[in-house]
Structure formats: C-alpha cells, structure tokens
Amino acid sequence: MIALSVNLNKIALIRNSRDTTNPSVPAHAQLCIDAGADGITVHPRPDQRHIRASDCFDLAAMLKVEFNIEGNPFTSARKSERPGVGDYPGFMNLVREIRPAQCTLVPDTDGQLTSDHGFDLRRDGDRVAPLVEELRSLGIRTSLFMDPDPQQIRLAAQTGTDRIELYTESYAQAYRTGQKVDAVFQQFVNAAEVAAEVGLGVNAGHDLDLDNLPRFASLPGLLEVSIGHALTVDAIRMGLANAVNAYQAALGK
Numbered sequence: 019m020i021a022l023s024v025n026l027n028k029i030a031l032i033r034n035s036r037d038t039t040n041p042s043v044p045a046h047a048q049l050c051i052d053a054g055a056d057g058i059t060v061h062p063r064p065d066q067r068h069i070r071a072s073d074c075f076d077l078a079a080m081l082k083v084e085f086n087i088e089g090n091p092f093t094s095a096r097k098s099e100r101p102g103v104g105d106y107p108g109f110m111n112l113v114r115e116i117r118p119a120q121c122t123l124v125p126d127t128d129g130q131l132t133s134d135h136g137f138d139l140r141r142d143g144d145r146v147a148p149l150v151e152e153l154r155s156l157g158i159r160t161s162l163f164m165d166p167d168p169q170q171i172r173l174a175a176q177t178g179t180d181r182i183e184l185y186t187e188s189y190a191q192a193y194r195t196g197q198k199v200d201a202v203f204q205q206f207v208n209a210a211e212v213a214a215e216v217g218l219g220v221n222a223g224h225d226l227d228l229d230n231l232p233r234f235a236s237l238p239g240l241l242e243v244s245i246g247h248a249l250t251v252d253a254i255r256m257g258l259a260n261a262v263n264a265y266q267a268a269l270g271k
C-alpha cells in the first residue's frame with residue numbers, strides 16, 4: 019500500500035495572509051488524518067512564508083501518524099521579520115529537537131519559489147552523508163530529494179540514506195502537455211529499479227495530482243507520495259476530507 023502524506027504548506031500559506039490562527043494547521047492535519055491520510059508533511063523554509071517552526075512543534079505534539087519534515091539541511095537560523103512570529107532556528111536544529119518519523123533533505127536555496135531540483139551528490143555527497151548519519155542516529159528515517167537520475171541515485175545509496183524521494187515535476191509536466199508521458203514515466207521506472215537494486219526505499223512528490231497520480235501509483239516499489247499543492251486546490255472545490263479520500267482512491271486504496 020502506498021502511503022499518502024499530506025503536505026500542509028498551503029494551509030499555512032493561507033493563514034499567514036492575516037495575523038490570525040485561522041486556518042489552524044493542527045486542526046487541518048487532524049481533518050486529513052480522520053479522512054485517512056497516512057502521514058503529514060511540512061516544508062519549513064527559512065523565510066517561514068508558510069510553515070513556521072512553531073507549526074512543526076504544534077504538529078509534533080498532536081500527530082499520531084508519521085510526520086515528515088522536508089527542507090534544506092544547510093539553512094541557518096534566521097530572525098523573524100514579522101511581529102509575533104518566532105525565529106527560524108535552522109533546519110537541522112529544528113529536526114534535531116523534533117525528531118520526526120522521517121526527514122526529507124531537499125537542496126533548495128532560500129529564495130526559491132518552490133522545490134525545483136534534486137541533489138547533485140557528486141558535488142554535495144560528502145556534505146550530506148554526515149547529516150544522514152546523524153539523523154539516522156537520532157532514530158529518524160532519512161530520504162533525499164532526487165531527480166530520476168540513476169547515477170545520482172547510486173550516489174544516494176553511498177550516503178547511507180534509507181530512502182530517496184523522486185522529484186516528480188518532469189512527470190507532471192509531461193502529463194500536463196501530453197508529451198512523451200510514456201518515455202518520462204519510464205525514466206522514473208528505471209530510477210525506481212536502480213533504487214531497489216541499491217537498497218533504497220522510494221518516495222515521490224511534487225505536483226502530483228488526481229489526474230497524474232493513478233498512473234504514477236504503478237511505479238514499482240513506491241512506498242509513499244507526499245502531496246500538498248494540488249490536494250489543497252482540490253479541497254477548495256470538494257472539501258478536505260473528500261480530497262484526501264479522492265487521493266487515496268487514486269492510489270488504488
């Protein structure tokens with residue numbers, strides 16, 4: 019069964035547009051869980067544009083399902099520029115204190131609009147491996163955000179990580195345009211086969227939606243998808259519980 023981890027970034031984005039606690043991130047996490055979500059994902063960025071460090075602590079205090087915290091491990095602490103909002107402690111400091119079930123390392127720079135590439139482990143593998151070792155020593159399952167590149171995935175195994183998360187934007191784009199969907203999906207199949215060969219679990223995410231998910235769910239060995247943007251948009255139309263049910267159905271569950 020492929021786990022559905024709902025990313026709550028966009029719930030926090032709506033909240034941050036006012037000085038308010040509405041919508042409540044923990045309350046919406048509970049709605050997702052009550053509707054059958056298998057996990058909750060957040061991506062606290064240094065500018066705290068959506069998920070704040072405080073959200074991560076609030077979620078950690080109430081979640082009874084897997085908590086996956088995603089982010090760039092090399093970000094440093096940053097003072098909040100917004101009155102009443104706590105400072106960003108730095109990604110690794112946050113994860114060390116919370117110790118979520120899973121931590122997905124993502125090579126985003128601070129100013130990126132969204133995540134748009136996987137790790138280059140030829141360049142950064144020596145920096146990433148010690149962090150993977152530390153996180154695993156804290157009992158945290160690790161995952162590295164990767165492009166569907168077999169050579170990079172082989173390098174990921176050398177870091178000691180438990181899993182990779184395949185960055186699925188190229189598949190979503192192919193699906194949107196109807197261009198070369200089979201060929202692009204085959205790249206992900208090849209990547210998943212290499213991951214299995216080198217002993218890595220396979221997660222996936224970014225721009226998965228109700229249209230492209232059923233086909234992607236046929237990926238061999240897929241363990242988990244984390245979905246936020248499209249699911250939140252669908253929830254505006256059909257309600258959050260119905261959206262979670264629809265995504266679970268799209269996963270064949």
Ligand SMILES: CC(=O)[C@@H](O)[C@H](O)COP(=O)(O)O
Pocket residue numbers: 025027028060061088124131132133163223224244246
């Ligand atoms: C790594 C990834 O693709 C997502 O986890 C990320 O959370 C998207 O970030 P935004 O919600 O800030 O676009």
Ligand SMILES: NCC(=O)COP(=O)(O)O
Pocket residue numbers: 025059088183222223224225226244245246247248249
């Ligand atoms: N890791 C992907 C994720 O958590 C959500 O990505 P998206 O569905 O918001 O594009």
